[in-house]
Structure formats: C-alpha cells, structure tokens
Amino acid sequence: MHKKLFTTGTKAILTGIACAALLAACKKGNDGGSPAEGVAEDTLKYLTYQIMQVSYADGGRNAAAGLPTYYWYGKVPQLNPLDSKYPNADTLLARMKEYAINPATNQPFDHYSFLDRDGSLTNRLMNGISSQTFAAGSGGYGLDYGLGKDQNGKIHIYVLYADKNSPAGQKGITRGWEVTAVNGTTVFNESQVTYNMLNEAFFYSSSIILGLKKPNGETTTATLNTGSYAINPVLFDTVFTVKDKPVGYFALYTYSSVINSDGAATATKTALDETFAKFKARGITNLIVDLRYNGGGATNTAEYLDNAIAPAAAAGKLMYTSKYNDKLTEHLSTVGLKASVNFAAATGGLKLDHVFFITTGNTASSSELTLNNLDPYMDVKLVGEKTYGKPVGFIDFTISMYDASHNKKYLADLYAINFETFNANGKGGYYTGIDVDAPAVDYVNVPWGNTDYDDNLLKIISFLETNSFSGQRAAKARIAAANDQLRVAIPGTRTQHGFNGMVNYEVSKAVSRFNR
Incomplete structure (x- = not known):
C-alpha cells in the first residue's frame, strides 16, 4: 500500500480535480481503456507537465506561485501534454527528457527522470521499508x-x-x-x-x-x-589489520534514508550507527567503503556518512551546494529551498589517513555525492571502475487526484531532475562518471571481505603497505593461479534493478509546507 510521504500540496490536488472534471466527458481515455483509466492517465500527464514546466505552487495564494521545477525546463518547448502522441505520462516524460543536450556527449543530460507508479520506491528510500512489490x-x-x-x-x-x-x-x-x-x-x-x-x-x-x-x-x-522488511544497507563489515594498523571495511548497497517520514530514525541509521561505533572502538586509521553496487538514494544518508567519515577540521564547513533552475533560485527562501549544506559542528571522531571507495559503473548519485563531498577535506581514493555519473538529484512530488466518487486516488511519484550538486571546491558536473585512482576487477563470485581474491581489496592493501597500488606480487600470483575459478561479470548484465539517483526528502517536505 502506498504510504503518502508528502504531496505537492493543494495545487496538485485541485488541479487534478479540475483536470478530471474537464476530461470526464470523454467516452474513452487516450490509452483506449475505460473512461476512469483514461481520466487518471490524462490527469497524470497534465500534472507531470505542470509541475515540471509551469507551476507546482498553490494557485496564486503565494507570491512565488507559478514556478517550474524541472532543472532543464528552459530547454523544453511548449508541449500539449494531452496530445494523442503521448499515450501515457511515461511517453510524455521521455519526450521532455530529450531536449537538454550535453555538448560533451551529444546525448541528453537527462537519462534519469522517471515516474514511480506504485509508491514503493518512495517508501523504500524514505522510510527504509522494502515492500512486496517487485x-x-x-x-x-x-x-x-x-x-x-x-x-x-x-x-x-x-x-x-x-x-x-x-x-x-x-x-x-x-x-x-x-x-x-x-x-x-x-x-x-x-x-x-x-x-x-x-x-x-x-x-x-x-x-x-x-x-x-x-x-x-x-x-x-x-x-x-516475497515479503516486506526493514532495509539494512550494511551488507558486511569487518576490521582488517595492515602493517599493525586497523582498517575498517564495510559494503553498502543502498542509501535508504536515516530519518523516516515521521522524523524517526530508521533501521538504516541504526545499522550505520552500530558499524561506525565498531570502527571508532577499534581505532581504525583507514577506512574502505564498498559502494560497487550502490545506486544512491536519500541525500541525508550521504550527509550522515560524510559527517561520520570527515576529519575534525571539516566541522562546520561547507559540505556541498545545490544549484536549481533560475526561477527557483530567485525564490529559494520563499519556497523553502536551501542552496548549501555544512558539515556538522562535530564530525564522527575518526582520525583517518585515507578513505578508499570501491566503485563501479553502478556507483551513482548519492554515492558519488558522498565521495565528492569529502574530497576537499581529506585524502580520498577510488578503486575499481569509473562511477555511473549523476551529479543531479530529485525532489519527490506525489501526484494525486479525486475520482468521480470523490475518493482520493494516488497516481504516481514524480522524480524529475530538480538540482545539481557541487562540493566545497566547486567540483561537480561529472555526467560521464568519476575516474578511479586504481582500476580493479570485480569478480562476482568472490565473497565480501576476501583479501585473497578481491582485486579491489588487494589493490588497497597494496597501497597501505607500499604506498603504491601496483604492489602485492604474491596476491597477483594467487589470482593468476585461480584465474579459471574467478568470474568476471559479463558486460551489460550487471544489476539493473538498483535505484540510480539522489532524493532530497528534506527539501520535499519544505516544498510541501509551502504549498499547503
């Protein structure tokens, strides 16, 4: 069942009523289904376009009403969202994503925006609950x-x-x-x-x-x-000893939020608190964060990790900035948006020589935000493969309408790009990914934390022992000897089901308050 995390406010709901009333006279929906189905889909198309390109505000009661939210709204020409060439809202959204072109690739910037039609992703990311939906x-x-x-x-x-x-x-x-x-x-x-x-x-x-x-x-x-469960993003954690010094290691597969829609700590926060408490108790001097399959999620989890990892010298200083479109930028304070986030007044207390991130092409968005934010303040090294490349993020807009019986009907959560992030040095724009300091092979049949055959860990241990990623001759010999038993992922068949994105749910709540 969809759990409402926040709505776009009165505007979206009332517009949904008006749109539904205008369309109710139709005998059939644009999708050829029943009238009710057609009205719902046309309403979703209309509201998706309105929120992205016209206005998400509340019908003129506020001075800043009439603001488009889409980051690249200025590149999209005026469209008729109810045109029959768009059989559904997904088709319309796909068309809108085609206009803003990245000159470095000659491809659209936006291959990220989407509609979550059952609310399961929103519940998963914000409340840390994985439902039975697939x-x-x-x-x-x-x-x-x-x-x-x-x-x-x-x-x-x-x-x-x-x-x-x-x-x-x-x-x-x-x-x-x-x-x-x-x-x-x-x-x-x-x-x-x-x-x-x-x-x-x-x-x-x-x-x-x-x-x-x-x-x-x-x-x-x-x-x-299938079953519902409270997400524990920590897949594995341990402490290695390298040259008589403790090295913390943990693998994290998602960034479900550390705070749920009611403002309470989630199982995600509990798991992360416990992991960092272990590391602090052991006095680790280096940390390895394995994000090889982590497609991101809530920005507050990225901020949690940055605060836990950062040195004391970063306390209170700029963590990252967010850039919105020009219309929203003119009214940041009015609509409850913030342009920057600082590190906590006191960071986690770890005293690290280095932090290593294991990455692949599945490491995306909030994961990239985490490592990019730390770069100005400490020695950050990446091992594995170039990251996915997503320096932009979402505000979650929940779209609803009332049906002919005056029952509120959930339509979808709109995730369309709303902001871009930059670290304290102004570094961002990594649409083609962030390069690694040392390439390493991901053997998919090697268990977590295996220091005999995990090429990523062996490269990092080599660096800690010799200050070079190219050492570990004995390890290379072991891998060569076991080559016929090690399995490299077939290109193009790696996980495609993890979420690639970052969502600022705190901003979502602020926007919701503005719209009420």
Whole structure:
C-alpha cells in the first residue's frame, strides 16, 4: 500500500480535480481503456507537465506561485501534454527528457527522470521499508544477481548481494553463492530468453525456488517468498589489520534514508550507527567503503556518512551546494529551498589517513555525492571502475487526484531532475562518471571481505603497505593461479534493478509546507 510521504500540496490536488472534471466527458481515455483509466492517465500527464514546466505552487495564494521545477525546463518547448502522441505520462516524460543536450556527449543530460507508479520506491528510500512489490530495486526477495562466464564459455549465476533482513538474507544467502537452478531450470546461456526468464523470476514473481552452491562447495535449495522488511544497507563489515594498523571495511548497497517520514530514525541509521561505533572502538586509521553496487538514494544518508567519515577540521564547513533552475533560485527562501549544506559542528571522531571507495559503473548519485563531498577535506581514493555519473538529484512530488466518487486516488511519484550538486571546491558536473585512482576487477563470485581474491581489496592493501597500488606480487600470483575459478561479470548484465539517483526528502517536505 502506498504510504503518502508528502504531496505537492493543494495545487496538485485541485488541479487534478479540475483536470478530471474537464476530461470526464470523454467516452474513452487516450490509452483506449475505460473512461476512469483514461481520466487518471490524462490527469497524470497534465500534472507531470505542470509541475515540471509551469507551476507546482498553490494557485496564486503565494507570491512565488507559478514556478517550474524541472532543472532543464528552459530547454523544453511548449508541449500539449494531452496530445494523442503521448499515450501515457511515461511517453510524455521521455519526450521532455530529450531536449537538454550535453555538448560533451551529444546525448541528453537527462537519462534519469522517471515516474514511480506504485509508491514503493518512495517508501523504500524514505522510510527504509522494502515492500512486496517487485519494481522497487532488489524486488521482494532482497537480493540481486550477476552473470559470469567460465573458461569454457558456460554461463554461471552468482548472488551479488542480499539484504540481511530480507527473505534471502534470512535464509543466510549472501554474496558469492552460485545459483545453480532457478525454478528447475539448470542450463543458462547468453540469450535474451535466459535474461528475460531470470529477470521475471527474480524481480517480478512472488515465489522462487533456487538451487545454490556455497563457496565451500556445499549445495542447498531455498524457496523464497516475497515479503516486506526493514532495509539494512550494511551488507558486511569487518576490521582488517595492515602493517599493525586497523582498517575498517564495510559494503553498502543502498542509501535508504536515516530519518523516516515521521522524523524517526530508521533501521538504516541504526545499522550505520552500530558499524561506525565498531570502527571508532577499534581505532581504525583507514577506512574502505564498498559502494560497487550502490545506486544512491536519500541525500541525508550521504550527509550522515560524510559527517561520520570527515576529519575534525571539516566541522562546520561547507559540505556541498545545490544549484536549481533560475526561477527557483530567485525564490529559494520563499519556497523553502536551501542552496548549501555544512558539515556538522562535530564530525564522527575518526582520525583517518585515507578513505578508499570501491566503485563501479553502478556507483551513482548519492554515492558519488558522498565521495565528492569529502574530497576537499581529506585524502580520498577510488578503486575499481569509473562511477555511473549523476551529479543531479530529485525532489519527490506525489501526484494525486479525486475520482468521480470523490475518493482520493494516488497516481504516481514524480522524480524529475530538480538540482545539481557541487562540493566545497566547486567540483561537480561529472555526467560521464568519476575516474578511479586504481582500476580493479570485480569478480562476482568472490565473497565480501576476501583479501585473497578481491582485486579491489588487494589493490588497497597494496597501497597501505607500499604506498603504491601496483604492489602485492604474491596476491597477483594467487589470482593468476585461480584465474579459471574467478568470474568476471559479463558486460551489460550487471544489476539493473538498483535505484540510480539522489532524493532530497528534506527539501520535499519544505516544498510541501509551502504549498499547503
């Protein structure tokens, strides 16, 4: 069930009523469905366009009414959102995303904006609750998978990660386990048929039977049913000893908010508090943050991490700035927007020589914000692969209407780009990703924290031992010897179900208050 986190206020609801009344005379909706379905979809199209391009405000009661929210609104020509060429709101949004072109790539800047039609993503990110719906990241089972190929070209499936609180995590399933059977299918190939079958089974079903093989060779079968659970983003944590010094390491797969819609701490905050308490108690002098599959989420979680990691010298100083479109910028204080965020008056108390981030092309948005914010204040090093490239973020607009029976009907949450972020040195604009200091291979069948075969960890340990990422000859020899057992992800088949974005829910609340 959708949980209302905030609405666009009176304007969106009243406009929905007016739009629905105007369209109610239609015998059929634009989508060819029932009149009710057509009215709802046309209302969603109309309100999506209004919020992005015209006005999200409250019908003129406030002086700043009539403000477009879309970051690139000035690039989009005037469109008729009810034109039959847009059969649904997603088609309209896709068209609007085409106009702002990045001169560095000759491609649209915006390949991010979308509509969340069941509210599950909003509930997942803001309240830290994963529902039983299947379109919300890692589906109802709480795990994601990757495909690797052996020396003979045979396809193997591996668990990339599993939330500890999820149905998969509760069965003990974790990274590095091989999936040998999916609902009785045991032969997989590099074909669209296989990919579609796996996608449907893992993300759009309510039950799945998996044959599994653990790294030690033990086999088992697990039947998973979808279920709701409180997200624990910390997949694994430990403390290594390198040259007699403690090094903290943890893997984080999502940025669910540390504060929920009621202002209370979430399970995410509890898990992060516990992890950093361990690190502080052990007196770590270096930290490794594994974000290889982290597509981002709430900006307050990025801020939490930055405050926990940053040196004492950063306390009270600028963390990052947010840039909005020119119309919103003229009325920042009026509409409750803020242009900058500072570090806390006191940071987490860690005294780190370096912080290392493990990244891949799945490391996006709030994850990138985290490491970019720390760069001006401490030694930040990236290992793995270039990041995804998303220096822009969303304000969540919940769109509703009243139907013919005067019942309020939820339509969708609109996530359209509203702001761009820059660190204290003005660094941003990384639309093509952030480069790493040391490239490393992601072997999808190597468990978390494995210092024998995880190429990312071996590169970091090499740096800590020799001040160079190219050391660890013994480690290289081990990897070479085990090459026929290590699986590199097949390009283009890595996780596509994690959310890529950052959402400022605090700004969303401020905008909602303005609109009431």
